[in-house]
Amino acid sequence: MNLERAYPAWFATCAIAGALIGKTMGHGAIEGLTTGMLVAASPIVLLALGHVAMGFWRPVLPPCRCGRCNHRQYRLEAPAPGDTAAGGAPLRFRCPKCDRRYVFSPGRFDELPSEGPVVPYMRHTKWGRWKLS
Ligand SMILES: [Zn+2]
Numbered sequence: 001m002n003l004e005r006a007y008p009a010w011f012a013t014c015a016i017a018g019a020l021i022g023k024t025m026g027h028g029a030i031e032g033l034t035t036g037m038l039v040a041a042s043p044i045v046l047l048a049l050g051h052v053a054m055g056f057w058r059p060v061l062p063p064c065r066c067g068r069c070n071h072r073q074y075r076l077e078a079p080a081p082g083d084t085a086a087g088g089a090p091l092r093f094r095c096p097k098c099d100r101r102y103v104f105s106p107g108r109f110d111e112l113p114s115e116g117p118v119v120p121y122m123r124h125t126k127w128g129r130w131k132l133s
Contacts, residue, residue: 014040062109062122062130066098077101108133 014036022032061071075096079089091104092112101112107124110133120133 011037011040058128059130061093061102061104064095064098064100064102065111065121066095066100068097069095073097074102 015033016036018036018039019029019033022035023029025032059071061074063070064074073096074093077092077094079092093102093104094100095102101114102121103110103112103118108120109122109130111119111121113119122130123133125131
């Protein structure tokens with residue numbers, strides 16, 4: 001089922017049913033229509049609230065080692081020359097507070113020291129939360 005097509009049909013069905021029920025019950029078609037539209041919009045509101053809650057429970061990126069930068073404050077860096085891994089270059093981030101650099105790969109977030117090898121930092125657990133490596 002295609003939700004892009006099903007949702008307008010769901011919305012119209014709820015609005016029409018609300019108007020008919022409101023008129024039949026004596027509350028008025030406009031009040032019934034309004035109630036039907038609110039019922040139709042409720043899945044969108046619930047999905048948005050769930051999305052916000054999931055963002056707090058399992059953020060896209062973990063906090064920086066310094067503890068002063070959260071997942072919204074990282075700066076995305078341009079890919080390094082020669083980064084041509086399969087599936088695209090890995091995403092690199094920099095903490096604006098302490099200038100630590102990180103590389104993100106699916107399920108992993110590792111520190112990139114200015115010299116030396118990559119230092120494992122955090123990885124996803126099976127529920128998608130971040131855990132120290
Ligand atoms: Zn930092």
